[in-house]
Amino acid sequence: MDNKFVPDLGWADVTPKHLFFSRRAALGALMAAGAGAMLPSMGVADDGFIATETPNSFEEITQYNNFYEFGLDKEDPARLAGGLTIAPWQVQVDGMVDRPGVYELADLLDGLPVHNRIYRFRCVEAWSMVVPWNGIELRALLQKLGVQPGARYVGFETLVRPEEMPGQRRAALDWPYREGLRLDEAMHPLTLLATGLYDAPLPRQNGAPLRLVVPWKYGFKSIKSVVRITITDAQPKTTWNMENSREYGFYANVNPQVDHPRWSQASERRIGGGLFARRQPTLPFNGYQAQVASLYEGMDLTKEF
Numbered sequence: 459m460d461n462k463f464v465p466d467l468g469w470a471d472v473t474p475k476h477l478f479f480s481r482r483a484a485l486g487a488l489m490a491a492g493a494g495a496m497l498p499s500m501g502v503a504d505d506g507f508i509a510t511e512t513p514n515s516f517e518e519i520t521q522y523n524n525f526y527e528f529g530l531d532k533e534d535p536a537r538l539a540g541g542l543t544i545a546p547w548q549v550q551v552d553g554m555v556d557r558p559g560v561y562e563l564a565d566l567l568d569g570l571p572v573h574n575r576i577y578r579f580r581c582v583e584a585w586s587m588v589v590p591w592n593g594i595e596l597r598a599l600l601q602k603l604g605v606q607p608g609a610r611y612v613g614f615e616t617l618v619r620p621e622e623m624p625g626q627r628r629a630a631l632d633w634p635y636r637e638g639l640r641l642d643e644a645m646h647p648l649t650l651l652a653t654g655l656y657d658a659p660l661p662r663q664n665g666a667p668l669r670l671v672v673p674w675k676y677g678f679k680s681i682k683s684v685v686r687i688t689i690t691d692a693q694p695k696t697t698w699n700m701e702n703s704r705e706y707g708f709y710a711n712v713n714p715q716v717d718h719p720r721w722s723q724a725s726e727r728r729i730g731g732g733l734f735a736r737r738q739p740t741l742p743f744n745g746y747q748a749q750v751a752s753l754y755e756g757m758d759l760t761k762e763f
């Protein structure tokens with residue numbers, strides 16, 4: 459298990475397999491395939507959280523993925539996720555919440571505005587992208603559901619369906635994939651539940667139909683294909699922390715000063731940068747320090763990593 463996250467790969471391993479079709483053609487193909495056309499994915503409310511870097515291409519974002527339910531290689535999700543049924547999709551909401559239940563996805567998201575957000579995305583393996591997401595703010599959903607007094611955390615689980623997720627036929631991880639946030643992190647306006655990217659429904663390999671995006675944390679916090687949301691007073695168990703707590707903490711805030719035990723986190727390789735691109739410095743909290751550092755005041759981030 460220890461070597462599943464590798465810090466870096468040769469350029470040949472990561473050069474996206476460009477399909478040489480335009481974004482319009484890609485979106486047309488997605489629509490023709492009926493990829494979740496029932497979901498709102500066109501953003502209606504733009505706002506301040508927009509990175510100024512040029513976003514990665516649709517092809518880069520959808521051909522180079524981590525989604526172990528479909529296999530361990532970066533190409534596996536794009537190749538093998540096509541058979542995942544994403545409609546109907548139900549989400550179980552439980553724990554310390556006024557309106558628990560098993561919701562159809564459209565009902566869960568009904569009335570919540572979709573935002574357009576261009577976020578930096580930094581994987582713990584030291585590669586990065588810039589992704590134009592569409593999604594709802596998690597805080598808007600939590601407000602709609604009614605968080606009860608005393609709640610301190612939000613836990614998430616991914617679908618378990620080995621018939622459609624070939625990676626789950628092996629015990630590569632302890633399924634379901636699990637993640638969690640402290641309630642104040644979950645309520646932060648940067649924290650999204652993404653339903654689309656590039657104004658198209660979220661592709662399956664990126665976590666359709668609903669995936670978490672927490673841009674100041676390593677990518678493994680951004681759990682895909684969510685089927686359960688639990689509001690709780692106890693810190694939820696999280697997959698990579700259960701797998702190796704020495705290497706992967708609960709917080710997983712991007713921090714260039716705290717190296718992974720097996721590689722440096724001081725710099726990163728931007729996907730799509732080309733053969734001769736230099737690594738770029740990794741920013742504290744992935745560049746969102748001004749917005750989120752106050753959440754961690756008084757904490758020793760070398761210990762609570």
Ligand code: MTE
Nearest residue numbers: 523524525526581616635677678680681682
């Ligand atoms: N969610 C699930 N359910 N399973 C996974 O294997 N991988 C995580 C995260 N969410 C993962 C997951 C990791 S390690 C990363 S870096 C991101 O998804 C990758 O997201 P992307 O493929 O959309 O870039």
